[in-house]
Amino acid sequence: MDEKIRHILEILENDARASPDEIAALTDMTAQEVSQAIAKLEETGVIRHYKTIIDWDLVGENYVYAVIELKVTLERNQGYQVIAERIYKFPEVRSVRLLSGDYDISLTVRGKSMKDVAFFVAEKIATLDQVQNTATHFVLKTYKEDGVILHEPEAIKRLPVSL
Amino acid sequence: MRPPCDPSKFVAEIVKNVPPSGIRRFFDLVSGLEDVISLGVGEPDFITPWHIREMCIHSLEKGQTSYTSNYGLPELRDELSRTYYRRYGLDYDPASEILVTTGVSEAIDIALRAVVNPGDEVIVVQPAYVAYVPAVVLAGGKPVIVSTHRDDEFRLTAEVLKPAITSKTRAIVLNFPNNPTGAIMTREDLEDIADLVAEHDLLVISDEVYECLTYEGKHIPFSSLEGMKERTVMLNGFSKAYAMTGMRLGFAMAAPEIIRSMMMIHQYSMLCAPITAQIGALEALRNGNDEMERMVREYDRRRHFIVRGFNRIGLDCFTPKGAFYAFPYVGATGLSSSEFSERLLNEKRVVAIPGDVFGEAGEGFLRCAYAASMDDLKKAIDRMDEFVGGL
């Protein structure tokens, strides 16, 4: 990978709002070169999406999250893709992953209440033909999300001057 | 009644002769001020990577709190030896050619004490890290100053070095990538210096603590030059590359005779480097490369940002290729380095170290460490822009 491209991606991965001007200053490029590079990264699908990590609790929106483990049976001529697609189309489902190990698929689901989430799983997921069984784990607290620590402890102070 | 006592008379002449550090004075100026943005810090703003800290904690839980070999943990020396073989094809025997020290600071001190006879001349290339001249003086040597220049992007050239060599010259202290200029040497520069070193039968004490912070090209250890391994004491450490300043860990690599004599001093003055830090260092070498490279890429971006910033606000700044310092020229404002930085501190609350602290050759320049957060760097440039605009 080109070093400049790596820099651009690392900057954006950290801060999706970094402007071409800002990125240019950090990479010894012109803003125009940066914009072109980003456009290309978007076109080719390297950059999938720009998103924001929000602590909804702080504005009183107490979403409930749960991790759901699914064991599935595959039907003839069908891979995991088919079942994953069925599942990820529900807007309640925030992520879908195929796993190695005891379970096959792991989901994160978001709802307004525990009841909400439990009913969603019981009605929409557990009833799917391919789903053998489900295990629902409610999230009690999120400490780190996508590489971002949500409740950072106080920073350590350095001396203002040193050799 | 017994006569009163003036304790100052107990202070040795040799210590009295060490000039006070200009950085220390600045430290006093800063203390007590609020809302200060500091580009005056010679250490990473990163915390030691967690896997390293975690390994240290684990070792403490296990109760690994004993002395180690005077030379340092054998596993650490083995890993250092392997690391330098892998990186540069350098072959240092872990049993006899490596000494683990309490930071590069200690290594500088004992390297000089191990090789300098009273009155020997030691060449120090300035602008330079502030410890070298005092360390030479305390070792009983005579520092001889050689200056690098902006026009050479602060690389040491043979032309500059040659006239400083006399029959009394014992050693040269080199530091590339350089604190405070950020300069690195090209292979040709180094070969020219090596020729002189061989011709005049000298020793090189090469402080390569910023080795891993090389942004353009690849670092070249002085000892990797043809015929230079026996003539080089290579000093390095974990403070900068792995953000481990407070852990106090460094090392020296040199010929067995020199390492043994350094160990003679080290065993009585230090006994051994702290074991917790040695365990952390071992973890850093084994598993720290990704984190280290991530930090280096981050510095690299800040480097571009700050250099462009200085040039935009009218402070001429060459692009440093190593370490984490930019060294803009402020002389064009009509102020001296120290006037500039004192006023900058008092009027805009930005700390940057005046270049003359690092030797006369640094006059007119300012050392600005970009091992600070992007927010601070942005604010610092904005404030300096206002300051320069108001002059």
Ligand SMILES: Cc1ncc(COP(=O)(O)O)c(C=O)c1O
């Ligand atoms: C050139 C140079 N050498 C040595 C040191 C000290 O390093 P250590 O923390 O390993 O004692 C520093 C620290 O600023 C430095 O800049």
